Amino acid sequence: MSHAPHPVVQHAPFPFPDGRFPRNLGAVVQRTVAEGHLPALVVIHDDEGDWLIGDGVNDPNLPDASGIYCISCIAEHDPSVSETADLQPGSAAHRDGPGLPWTVRPFSYEDDED
Numbered sequence: 488m489s490h491a492p493h494p495v496v497q498h499a500p501f502p503f504p505d506g507r508f509p510r511n512l513g514a515v516v517q518r519t520v521a522e523g524h525l526p527a528l529v530v531i532h533d534d535e536g537d538w539l540i541g542d543g544v545n546d547p548n549l550p551d552a553s554g555i556y557c558i559s560c561i562a563e564h565d566p567s568v569s570e571t572a573d574l575q576p577g578s579a580a581h582r583d584g585p586g587l588p589w590t591v592r593p594f595s596y597e598d599d600e601d
Contacts, residue, residue, distance in 0.1 A: 495557050498536045501576070507559075508572045514538035514558040517547045521556045523564060526585040530571040531594050532578055540568065543581065 495513030503509055519525040519542045528543030538558055539547070547553045562568040570589055571580045579594035 493557065495555060501536065503572055506572050507569065508562055510557070510559050512538065512558050513555045514540055514561070515547070515553050516540040516556040516558075516561055517542050517545065517553050518551070519545055520565075521554065521561065527561065527565055527568050528582055528584070530568060530574060530580045530589070532571075532574040532576050533594065533596070534577045536576055 494511060496509075496511050497513055499509040499512045515537065517525075517540065520527045520540055525542035525544065527540050529539075529541040531537075531539040531541075533539065539553075540558070540561060541547050541553075545552060558568075562572075565585070567586065567589075574580055574591065577594055578591050580589040580591050582589050
């Protein structure tokens with residue numbers, strides 16, 4: 488995926504106007520998704536207001552596995568990611584494959600469940 492680099496912000500007022508991701512909102516995105524090697528199968532909007540996008544297959548916590556990317560740029564490459572722009576904080580959307588519907592569930596980090 489090639490986009491001109493531009494500044495991104497970590498948070499934006501939510502809910503988003505027109506139900507669309509703000510142009511400058513950044514997200515932690517697995518490089519496999521950002522580079523177009525695998526589809527986005529997981530979108531997380533955590534309790535702190537951060538956004539994360541993953542491939543649902545590989546470990547996003549490995550060194551260099553993820554980076555900060557413009558979420559609207561990811562959604563331009565995969566328009567179905569835009570369907571998750573209304574995802575409430577503390578929620579995750581999952582799907583089994585590209586073009587399949589998103590299923591929303593509550594989300595918390597594993598170490599928060601202790």
